[in-house]
Amino acid sequence: MAVKIRLQRHGKKNFAFFHIVVADSRSPRDGRFIEQIGSYNPNTDPATIILDSDRALAWLNVGAQPTLTTRRILSYQGVLLRKHLQEGVAKGALTQEQADAKFAAWKVEKDAKIASKVSGLRNAAIEKAKAAKAAEAKVNEARAEAIAKKKAEAEEAARAAAEEAAKAAEAATENPEA
Numbered sequence: 001m002a003v004k005i006r007l008q009r010h011g012k013k014n015f016a017f018f019h020i021v022v023a024d025s026r027s028p029r030d031g032r033f034i035e036q037i038g039s040y041n042p043n044t045d046p047a048t049i050i051l052d053s054d055r056a057l058a059w060l061n062v063g064a065q066p067t068l069t070t071r072r073i074l075s076y077q078g079v080l081l082r083k084h085l086q087e088g089v090a091k092g093a094l095t096q097e098q099a100d101a102k103f104a105a106w107k108v109e110k111d112a113k114i115a116s117k118v119s120g121l122r123n124a125a126i127e128k129a130k131a132a133k134a135a136e137a138k139v140n141e142a143r144a145e146a147i148a149k150k151k152a153e154a155e156e157a158a159r160a161a162a163e164e165a166a167k168a169a170e171a172a173t174e175n176p177e178a
Contacts, residue, residue, distance in 0.1 A: 002026070005059060005066040005074070007040065008033065017041040020051060020070060022059050035059075040073055046117055053079050061086075081106060 002025040007018040009030055018040045021033035037059070038051035056079045060066070066074055074080050085099035094102075 003034065003059070003062075003064040005037070005056065005064050005070050007067070007069055008036075015043060017043065020056075020073065022064055025065075045121060046114060049073055049077060051077050051079070053077055053082070057082055057086075078103065078107060078110065 003022060004025045005020065005022050006029070008021045008023075009016050009018055011017045019036050020038035020040055022035045022037060023031075023033035027033065035055065037055045038049065040050075041048040051073070056074060056077075060074075060079065060083050071080070082103055085094070085103060088094050089096050089099050
């Protein structure tokens with residue numbers, strides 16, 4: 001039986017999330033599976049990945065083949081690096097302690113990279129909000145100036161009309177016959 005580690009689609013149209021499953025390669029994409037080992041939600045930024053890395057490593061060690069997308073997810077989570085290091089330990093190229101130290105160093109670096117991306121996204125959102133608020137204040141200020149200008153023009157027109165009416169009334173009192 002050929003076993004694959006692959007994604008199983010869930011969610012609604014244009015808003016999918018996936019379960020990471022171990023399944024027989026002949027079973028349908030969303031059909032029967034052997035074991036669910038995690039989930040993947042690409043709708044968040046950065047994508048949310050929940051993975052039982054020990055079970056994934058166990059399945060890789062017994063010959064399960066990941067699909068391309070699942071291979072990228074396993075690599076992102078460090079499962080393939082752990083498999084590579086375990087093969088090195090089995091061949092005697094390095095000790096288990098060295099392999100654990102290399103994986104721990106990689107994990108710290110990867111976590112720092114993810115944290116910097118999250119903080120960068122947060123800072124970008126804050127800067128975007130500040131820029132939007134400044135642009136809105138500028139538009140509101142321009143509107144206030146336009147309203148004040150219109151109000152001044154209306155007052156000027158009313159004053160001119162009042163002067164014209166006063167002149168007409170004066171002319172009417174001076175010339176009662178006309």
